[in-house]
Amino acid sequence: xxxxxLGPALQWLAFLIMAIIAIAGALGMTTTMxxxxxxxxxxxSFLGVAGLFILLLADLLALLQVMMYIGGxxxxxxxxxxxxxxxxxxxxxxxxxxLVERLFTLGIPPAKSDGHGPGHNAEQQQHEEMEAxxxxxxxxxxxxxxxSGMDMSMTTEIKSLxxxxxxxxxxxxxxxxxxxxxxxxxxxxxxxxxxxxxGNMLMGKYMMAFEGAGLLILVGIFGAVLLARAGRFAKDVDxxxxxxxxAAPQPIEADELQPLAGHPESLEPVSVPEIxxxxxx
Amino acid sequence: xxxxxxxxxxxxAVLFAIGVYAVLAQRSAVMVLMGIEVLLNAxxxxxxxxWRYTAPSDYSGQIFLIxxxxxxxxxxxxxxxxxxxxxxxxxxxxxxxxxELEG
Numbered sequence: 001x002x003x004x005x006l007g008p009a010l011q012w013l014a015f016l017i018m019a020i021i022a023i024a025g026a027l028g029m030t031t032t033m034x035x036x037x038x039x040x041x042x043x044x045s046f047l048g049v050a051g052l053f054i055l056l057l058a059d060l061l062a063l064l065q066v067m068m069y070i071g072g073x074x075x076x077x078x079x080x081x082x083x084x085x086x087x088x089x090x091x092x093x094x095x096x097x098x099l100v101e102r103l104f105t106l107g108i109p110p111a112k113s114d115g116h117g118p119g120h121n122a123e124q125q126q127h128e129e130m131e132a133x134x135x136x137x138x139x140x141x142x143x144x145x146x147x148s149g150m151d152m153s154m155t156t157e158i159k160s161l162x163x164x165x166x167x168x169x170x171x172x173x174x175x176x177x178x179x180x181x182x183x184x185x186x187x188x189x190x191x192x193x194x195x196x197x198x199g200n201m202l203m204g205k206y207m208m209a210f211e212g213a214g215l216l217i218l219v220g221i222f223g224a225v226l227l228a229r230a231g232r233f234a235k236d237v238d239x240x241x242x243x244x245x246x247a248a249p250q251p252i253e254a255d256e257l258q259p260l261a262g263h264p265e266s267l268e269p270v271s272v273p274e275i276x277x278x279x280x281x
Numbered sequence: 282x283x284x285x286x287x288x289x290x291x292x293x294a295v296l297f298a299i300g301v302y303a304v305l306a307q308r309s310a311v312m313v314l315m316g317i318e319v320l321l322n323a324x325x326x327x328x329x330x331x332w333r334y335t336a337p338s339d340y341s342g343q344i345f346l347i348x349x350x351x352x353x354x355x356x357x358x359x360x361x362x363x364x365x366x367x368x369x370x371x372x373x374x375x376x377x378x379x380x381e382l383e384g
Contacts, residue, residue: 008283019292030303056333073357084374162305170298177290190337197340213351220355228362
């Protein structure tokens with residue numbers, strides 16, 4: 001085959017670098033406090049996975065990964081972060097931290113909300129307090145107390161449960177993968193012009209899937225535009241402006257429609273003609 | 282084929298676990314969507330690794346990944362539009378403020 005064949009040591013080196021970038025990016029995404037930094041970490045993770053794709057000789061998919069995930073979705077996400085504010089990032093800007101703390105802030109433990117029953121887990125509470133103390137000691141310049149009235153945490157109250165579930169998932173999957181290594185592998189090298197092969201299959205065998213994906217994108221665009229379009233009543237102020245309200249009724253003295261003097265008979269009760277059941281014929 | 286298939290699968294499994302944690306633990310809906318992207322990435326890495334090591338002459342695996350990326354992009358767009366709608370109504374994107382949405 002043509003192309004440069006890396007030696008085994010170089011291949012392992014490239015694999016380890018890319019895997020560490022991918023995993024550290026994902027970890028940083030979920031541990032940092034600032035949403036903007038999360039987005040940047042996520043970009044690192046995507047780049048690492050794209051590098052792994054190149055190592056797997058799927059260069060078209062690596063390109064697709066960079067273009068779709070980083071060029072498309074991540075820009076959307078960062079736009080959404082800018083749109084919806086970034087309280088953690090604002091807070092971090094005021095703190096004095098070292099670089100590592102700045103990158104991997106664990107977030108502030110959630111404040112107690114009103115929804116808690118009396119049977120709330122005391123152990124978890126203690127754990128969260130411990131976390132809070134740790135965070136105060138490590139990252140603190142006292143900025144936390146200033147805003148302690150607001151619930152500024154980046155994670156939900158089931159954070160420790162979520163960490164357990166994630167850890168169990170990881171252990172389960174890694175265990176499965178390691179305990180069953182006997183997939184029927186072939187030593188065939190894929191052809192190097194994978195883009196041409198993929199294009200031929202997309203236009204031939206997988207034509208319907210391709211068209212279906214196109215239709216899905218079209219419907220998705222319509223749905224997204226319909227959902228996110230600025231409504232007629234974007235804000236409450238505008239809504240109040242649009243809804244007609246009755247003016248305050250004028251006092252009765254200024255009523256122009258009061259009965260004229262000199263026609264006292266108009267005040268007499270109007271005689272209602274009697275209607276009998278027999279009249280209806 | 283110096284690097285075994287298991288190495289790639291382990292990386293994908295770790296990515297998947299991190300994604301599960303992010304989806305469950307993060308409070309902001311933007312972060313939940315980022316976690317979903319990490320999950321999709323792990324799945325894609327699995328697909329490409331299996332394509333390379335078990336069926337490199339059949340390019341269906343790559344096409345499968347392309348379709349997954351497409352569906353993920355649509356899902357991300359609609360999710361962000363929903364979030365923008367909710368943000369406009371509630372002035373927040375934190376998912377635990379939406380508890381009355383559950384059926």
